[in-house]
Amino acid sequence: MDSDASLVSSRPSSPEPDDLFLPARSKGSGSSSFTGGTVSSSTPSDGPPELSAELRGAMGADKKQMTEPELQQLRLKINSRERKRMHDLNIAMDGLREVMPYAHGPSVRKLSKIATLLLARNYILMLTSSLEEMKRLNYCGSCLSPLLLLRVWFVVFFFFK
């Protein structure tokens, strides 16, 4: 199990893709399928599978035909990069969830990505308008907290309504 992935992923039961991918791909490229996890017959068209630009580039760079294992290795490398990118994105999303005004805790269901983004937007808008109102009315610092708290609850209430 990839410890990094298990830290970030909300799906600990997700299959370890490379372990599954290797045997599946070795059967051939067009209509491969995983035994227990994600699948990859994802060519958008129905035509024969085509090489990605990166794969084609790699083949052209060496001015030789890449062997099947070499292509497989390259594919795994590209997949791994993409996985890491998505994991980083999820880490950032978790960071955003942490600063959002909603109930956190083990018994509370995690906000979905779309809900996190929408709530973040509302939160920012609310803070911005509060700040502007404060400037306009010359509020003192001690007045700020109760007002903000009220507005936060207001936004959260209507978001989850």
Place this chain on the structure above:
DNA sequence: TAGGCCATCTGGTCCT
């Protein structure tokens, strides 16, 4: 069981 959410793979495109 349908629908929502998610992880992963993949090919295409853009950027450095």
Place this chain on the structure above:
DNA sequence: AGGACCAGATGGCCTA
């Protein structure tokens, strides 16, 4: 040239 980013496809898990 290689990596980052993006979107489509696919299948698994979970909940109402």
